[in-house]
Amino acid sequence: MLDASMTQQLKQYLGNLREPVELVASLGDDPKSEQTRELLEEIAALHDDVSASFDGTDERKPSFIIRRASDAEKWVRFGGLPMGHEFTSLVLALLWAGGHPPKVEQDVLDQIAELEGDYAFEMYFSLSCHNCPDVVQALTLMALYNSRITATLIEGGTFQDEVESRDVMAVPATFLNGEMFASGKMGVEEILAKLDSNAGARSAAKMADKDPFEVLVVGGGPAGAAASIYTARKGFSTGIAAERFGGQVLDTMGIENFISVPYTEGPKLAAQLESHVGEYDIDVMNLQTAARLIPAEEKGGYHEVVLENGASLYGRAVVLTTGARWRNLGVPGEQEYRNKGVAYCPHCDGPLYKGKHVAVIGGGNSGVEAAIDLAGIVGHVTLIEFDGQLRADQVLQDKLRSMPNVDVIVSAQTTEILGDGRRVTGLNYKDRNAGVDKTVELEGVFVQIGLIPNTDWLKDSGIELSRHGEIVIDEKAATSLDGVFAAGDCTTVPYKQIVIAMGEGSKAALSAFDYLIRNVAPQEFAEAAE
Template sequence: MLDPALKDQLRTYLTNVRQPIELVSSLDDSAKSMEMAELLDEIAGLSEQVTHVRNGADARRPSFRIVRAGTDVHVTFAGIPLGHEFTSLVLALLHVGGHPPKVDEDTAEQVKALAKPLHFETYMSLSCQNCPDVVQVLNIMSVLNPEHISHTAIEGGLFQDEVADKGIQAVPTVYLNGELFDSGRMSLEQILGKVDEHADTKAAAKIDAMAPFGVLIIGGGPAGASAAIYTARKGIRTGIVAERFGGQLNDTMAIENYPSVSHTEGPRMAADLEAHVRSYGVEVVLGQHAAKLVPAEQPGGYHRVELASGATLQGRTVIIATGARWRTMGCTGEEDYRNKGVTFCPHCDGPLFKGKRVAVIGGGNSGIEAAIDLAGIVGHVTVVEFLDQLRADDVLVDKLASLPNTEVRLGRRTTAVVGDGAKVTGLTTEPREGGDAESIDLDGVFVQIGLLPNAEWVKGTLEVSDRGEIVVDERCVTSVPGVFAAGDVTVIPFKQITIASGTGATAALSAFDYLIRTPAPEPTAEEPALAG
């Protein structure tokens, strides 16, 4: 099943397996079982440390366990983990085989200390770029604490009866001990925060103990990462706090317009950015949400950023790079049916709607690209656009018009998402200028209507525009001395990765200039002198 280049690559990875592992398959007479058996035989043939055993007793077939021989350490895949999940397979082989996962020591100890039974099941799609992160995190947890934690990754497209029975309409969707746990992208810190009742207290105490930074960056997307690289290279003590590293990159399937990189995927770029930032010794705090900015009382003093967890960080300068989030429709039923038919990622969730009727809300480039993508999977796509014409590029509009299972409805606003309590069953729209409402029977709604800046937490402290964006000048300076902002959260036009990266560098250099021109206050016991 694996092409020669992939085989050679996997053979090299498997040299890192330190302890014998068994691939224990549970198969039946189906074609998919034959494919799985072929894949597992190929993997076993690449290393003397790997053996394929065909005596599994798992109820789901085809499935297989990766087991550290003679131990309880294992992870399970129900389905064939190729596509985006191939990396999850490789990492599972390595981690079960004794190669240490990349988890900081404190977090690893927190996982090992969990003493209650936690059986996770993740329903994922092979075309989902968000699913591997969740699968890999839960696999790592099961390897670190096999006595109490187990994990099964389930390919939704292969086990469609389970998906239908559970009403799953978005991936990844995670069940814990048979009950719905959460859906969407989740970090290890976020999962620990939900299963460890002491997680928030531990995290807050650790954060509160951090010394003040020369530059404190809020946000881990391209703007924040670029800023961190620039300030760290200047020798300034730099910290980043973010909910997740990469920001909107993690929700971007294909990136083909970043100079010198002809093609990459958002999650891969996010991982590369994080590795680059960490290589300079930047302190990275993830799984945290900024709640309040308290400006310094004197020039050169320390600004405080209060987090939703109750912890506080300080910096002589602050760079806000919190980016933006998907804009929602704001109509009746939208939140009720989020991840029950209302979704934002056609690449992730499109396969769950195979052969069904869906709507795409929004006629810009992202909306029309989503409609084109979905048209190859679903039964029918209806594009609903508020304006009287589509805003997408002509080449995309022409492509959409050539597809037989699509239609466009212009000049209409969405007034309600309709459902049966468990899933979406339809959509209600009306003419923009008023008129009779119209109901559309469908199974899914993909929202593609732009972004909102993540700046609510600084309103009243920093100047913001009427669109809620932080006002900055050409040097990324805000209305408060020593506070800078960059990327999609600002008034800077054209929300692009390259522009965010550039403004991050601008903010960093402006912060450096501020630090060297503004005397630092005398250190106190509460606010020690900064190193660097």
């Protein structure tokens, strides 16, 4: 099961074990069970502190638990083979069960251990899903640190009947005590916030104790990371308040136009951004959503950013890098069937539609790339574009049209997503040339129609926004408010690209630096006036 490189890598990691680990498998007579046996035997052969047994009695076969030999009440179960994107999750489960400390703040571990109540998690993932590992690893950590928490992590492709019976049509899909808990990517702190009613109050109290920053960056994507590094290198106290560090890059699969790097993937790039920011004295405040901006003239010389949890952060200069999110169709049925056939991530959810008929809405690069990827998995793809022609790069269009199981419909306005109450059954669209309504029967709809800036919270701040909701900036990344700068996909800068966002974030930071050295700090001004 493991190639030479993976074997060597895993053997090296297992050298960090501090306590014996047990692998207990429940197997059937099927090929996947044989592969599971082979995998566990290979792992056990790599280290004396790892043992594998095959006498498990769980009904879900193949599956296996990972537990510390000295504490059998704390365990995590994998249903199917955690390979592909989940191989790292398997390695971490082995290490954590073996006593190797996770790279998590101690107060988070304490919060896990102190949770009261019984929590039985079941989570479905696909091997091609780049959003799933965060949830898998978060639930693994929680199960191995609190005996009242169990985590069963299920590879949907192996248990297709189970996926169908539970109407799982998007991953990651997480159930708690038999009921749907969450759909989508979550880290351990986000899960804890949903379980622990006091988490928000503790977070707000923690924010309230912070001194004002010289530069406060709002948003943790490529633009925010670049801005914070530049201001920190200038010696200014810098903080980042991010709804999720990494931003939309976390939802991006293949990246082939990041200059000097022929190919990378979004989660990997996001981890590299986080690592680079970690090289400097930057206060990263993750899972913090901005709710309001109060200009400095109203707050004694400091701009105030009010967070959704009620806390406030202050900065002499502020750099806004809140990015953008996927645009919704805004038609009947879209929200009703979200995660029930309406999806936004073809890489994550595509494997759940194997052999089925799906539609992709959008003829730009994202839409055409999604259609190409899906065509290799699903039975048939219908791409629907509002414009009279596709807008994707020609090389992508040529590839798309060469695929035998793809239809392209242009000049088509999607008007409704159809369903039977449980899942998508089709969609209606208007032929814009003929003026007639038509229906396509299908089982999934992937929406890829561009981005909308995350600027709703700024509408009463005095910052000028474009008619599309973008922050209006000048050539130096300055906004209409003195001392407030902006960069990246939330601004009027053309061409929403990672490399451009990084450059714009750096520019905004340099402009903030120029602003700060030319303006007296509020406390210095007050002292001079006395």
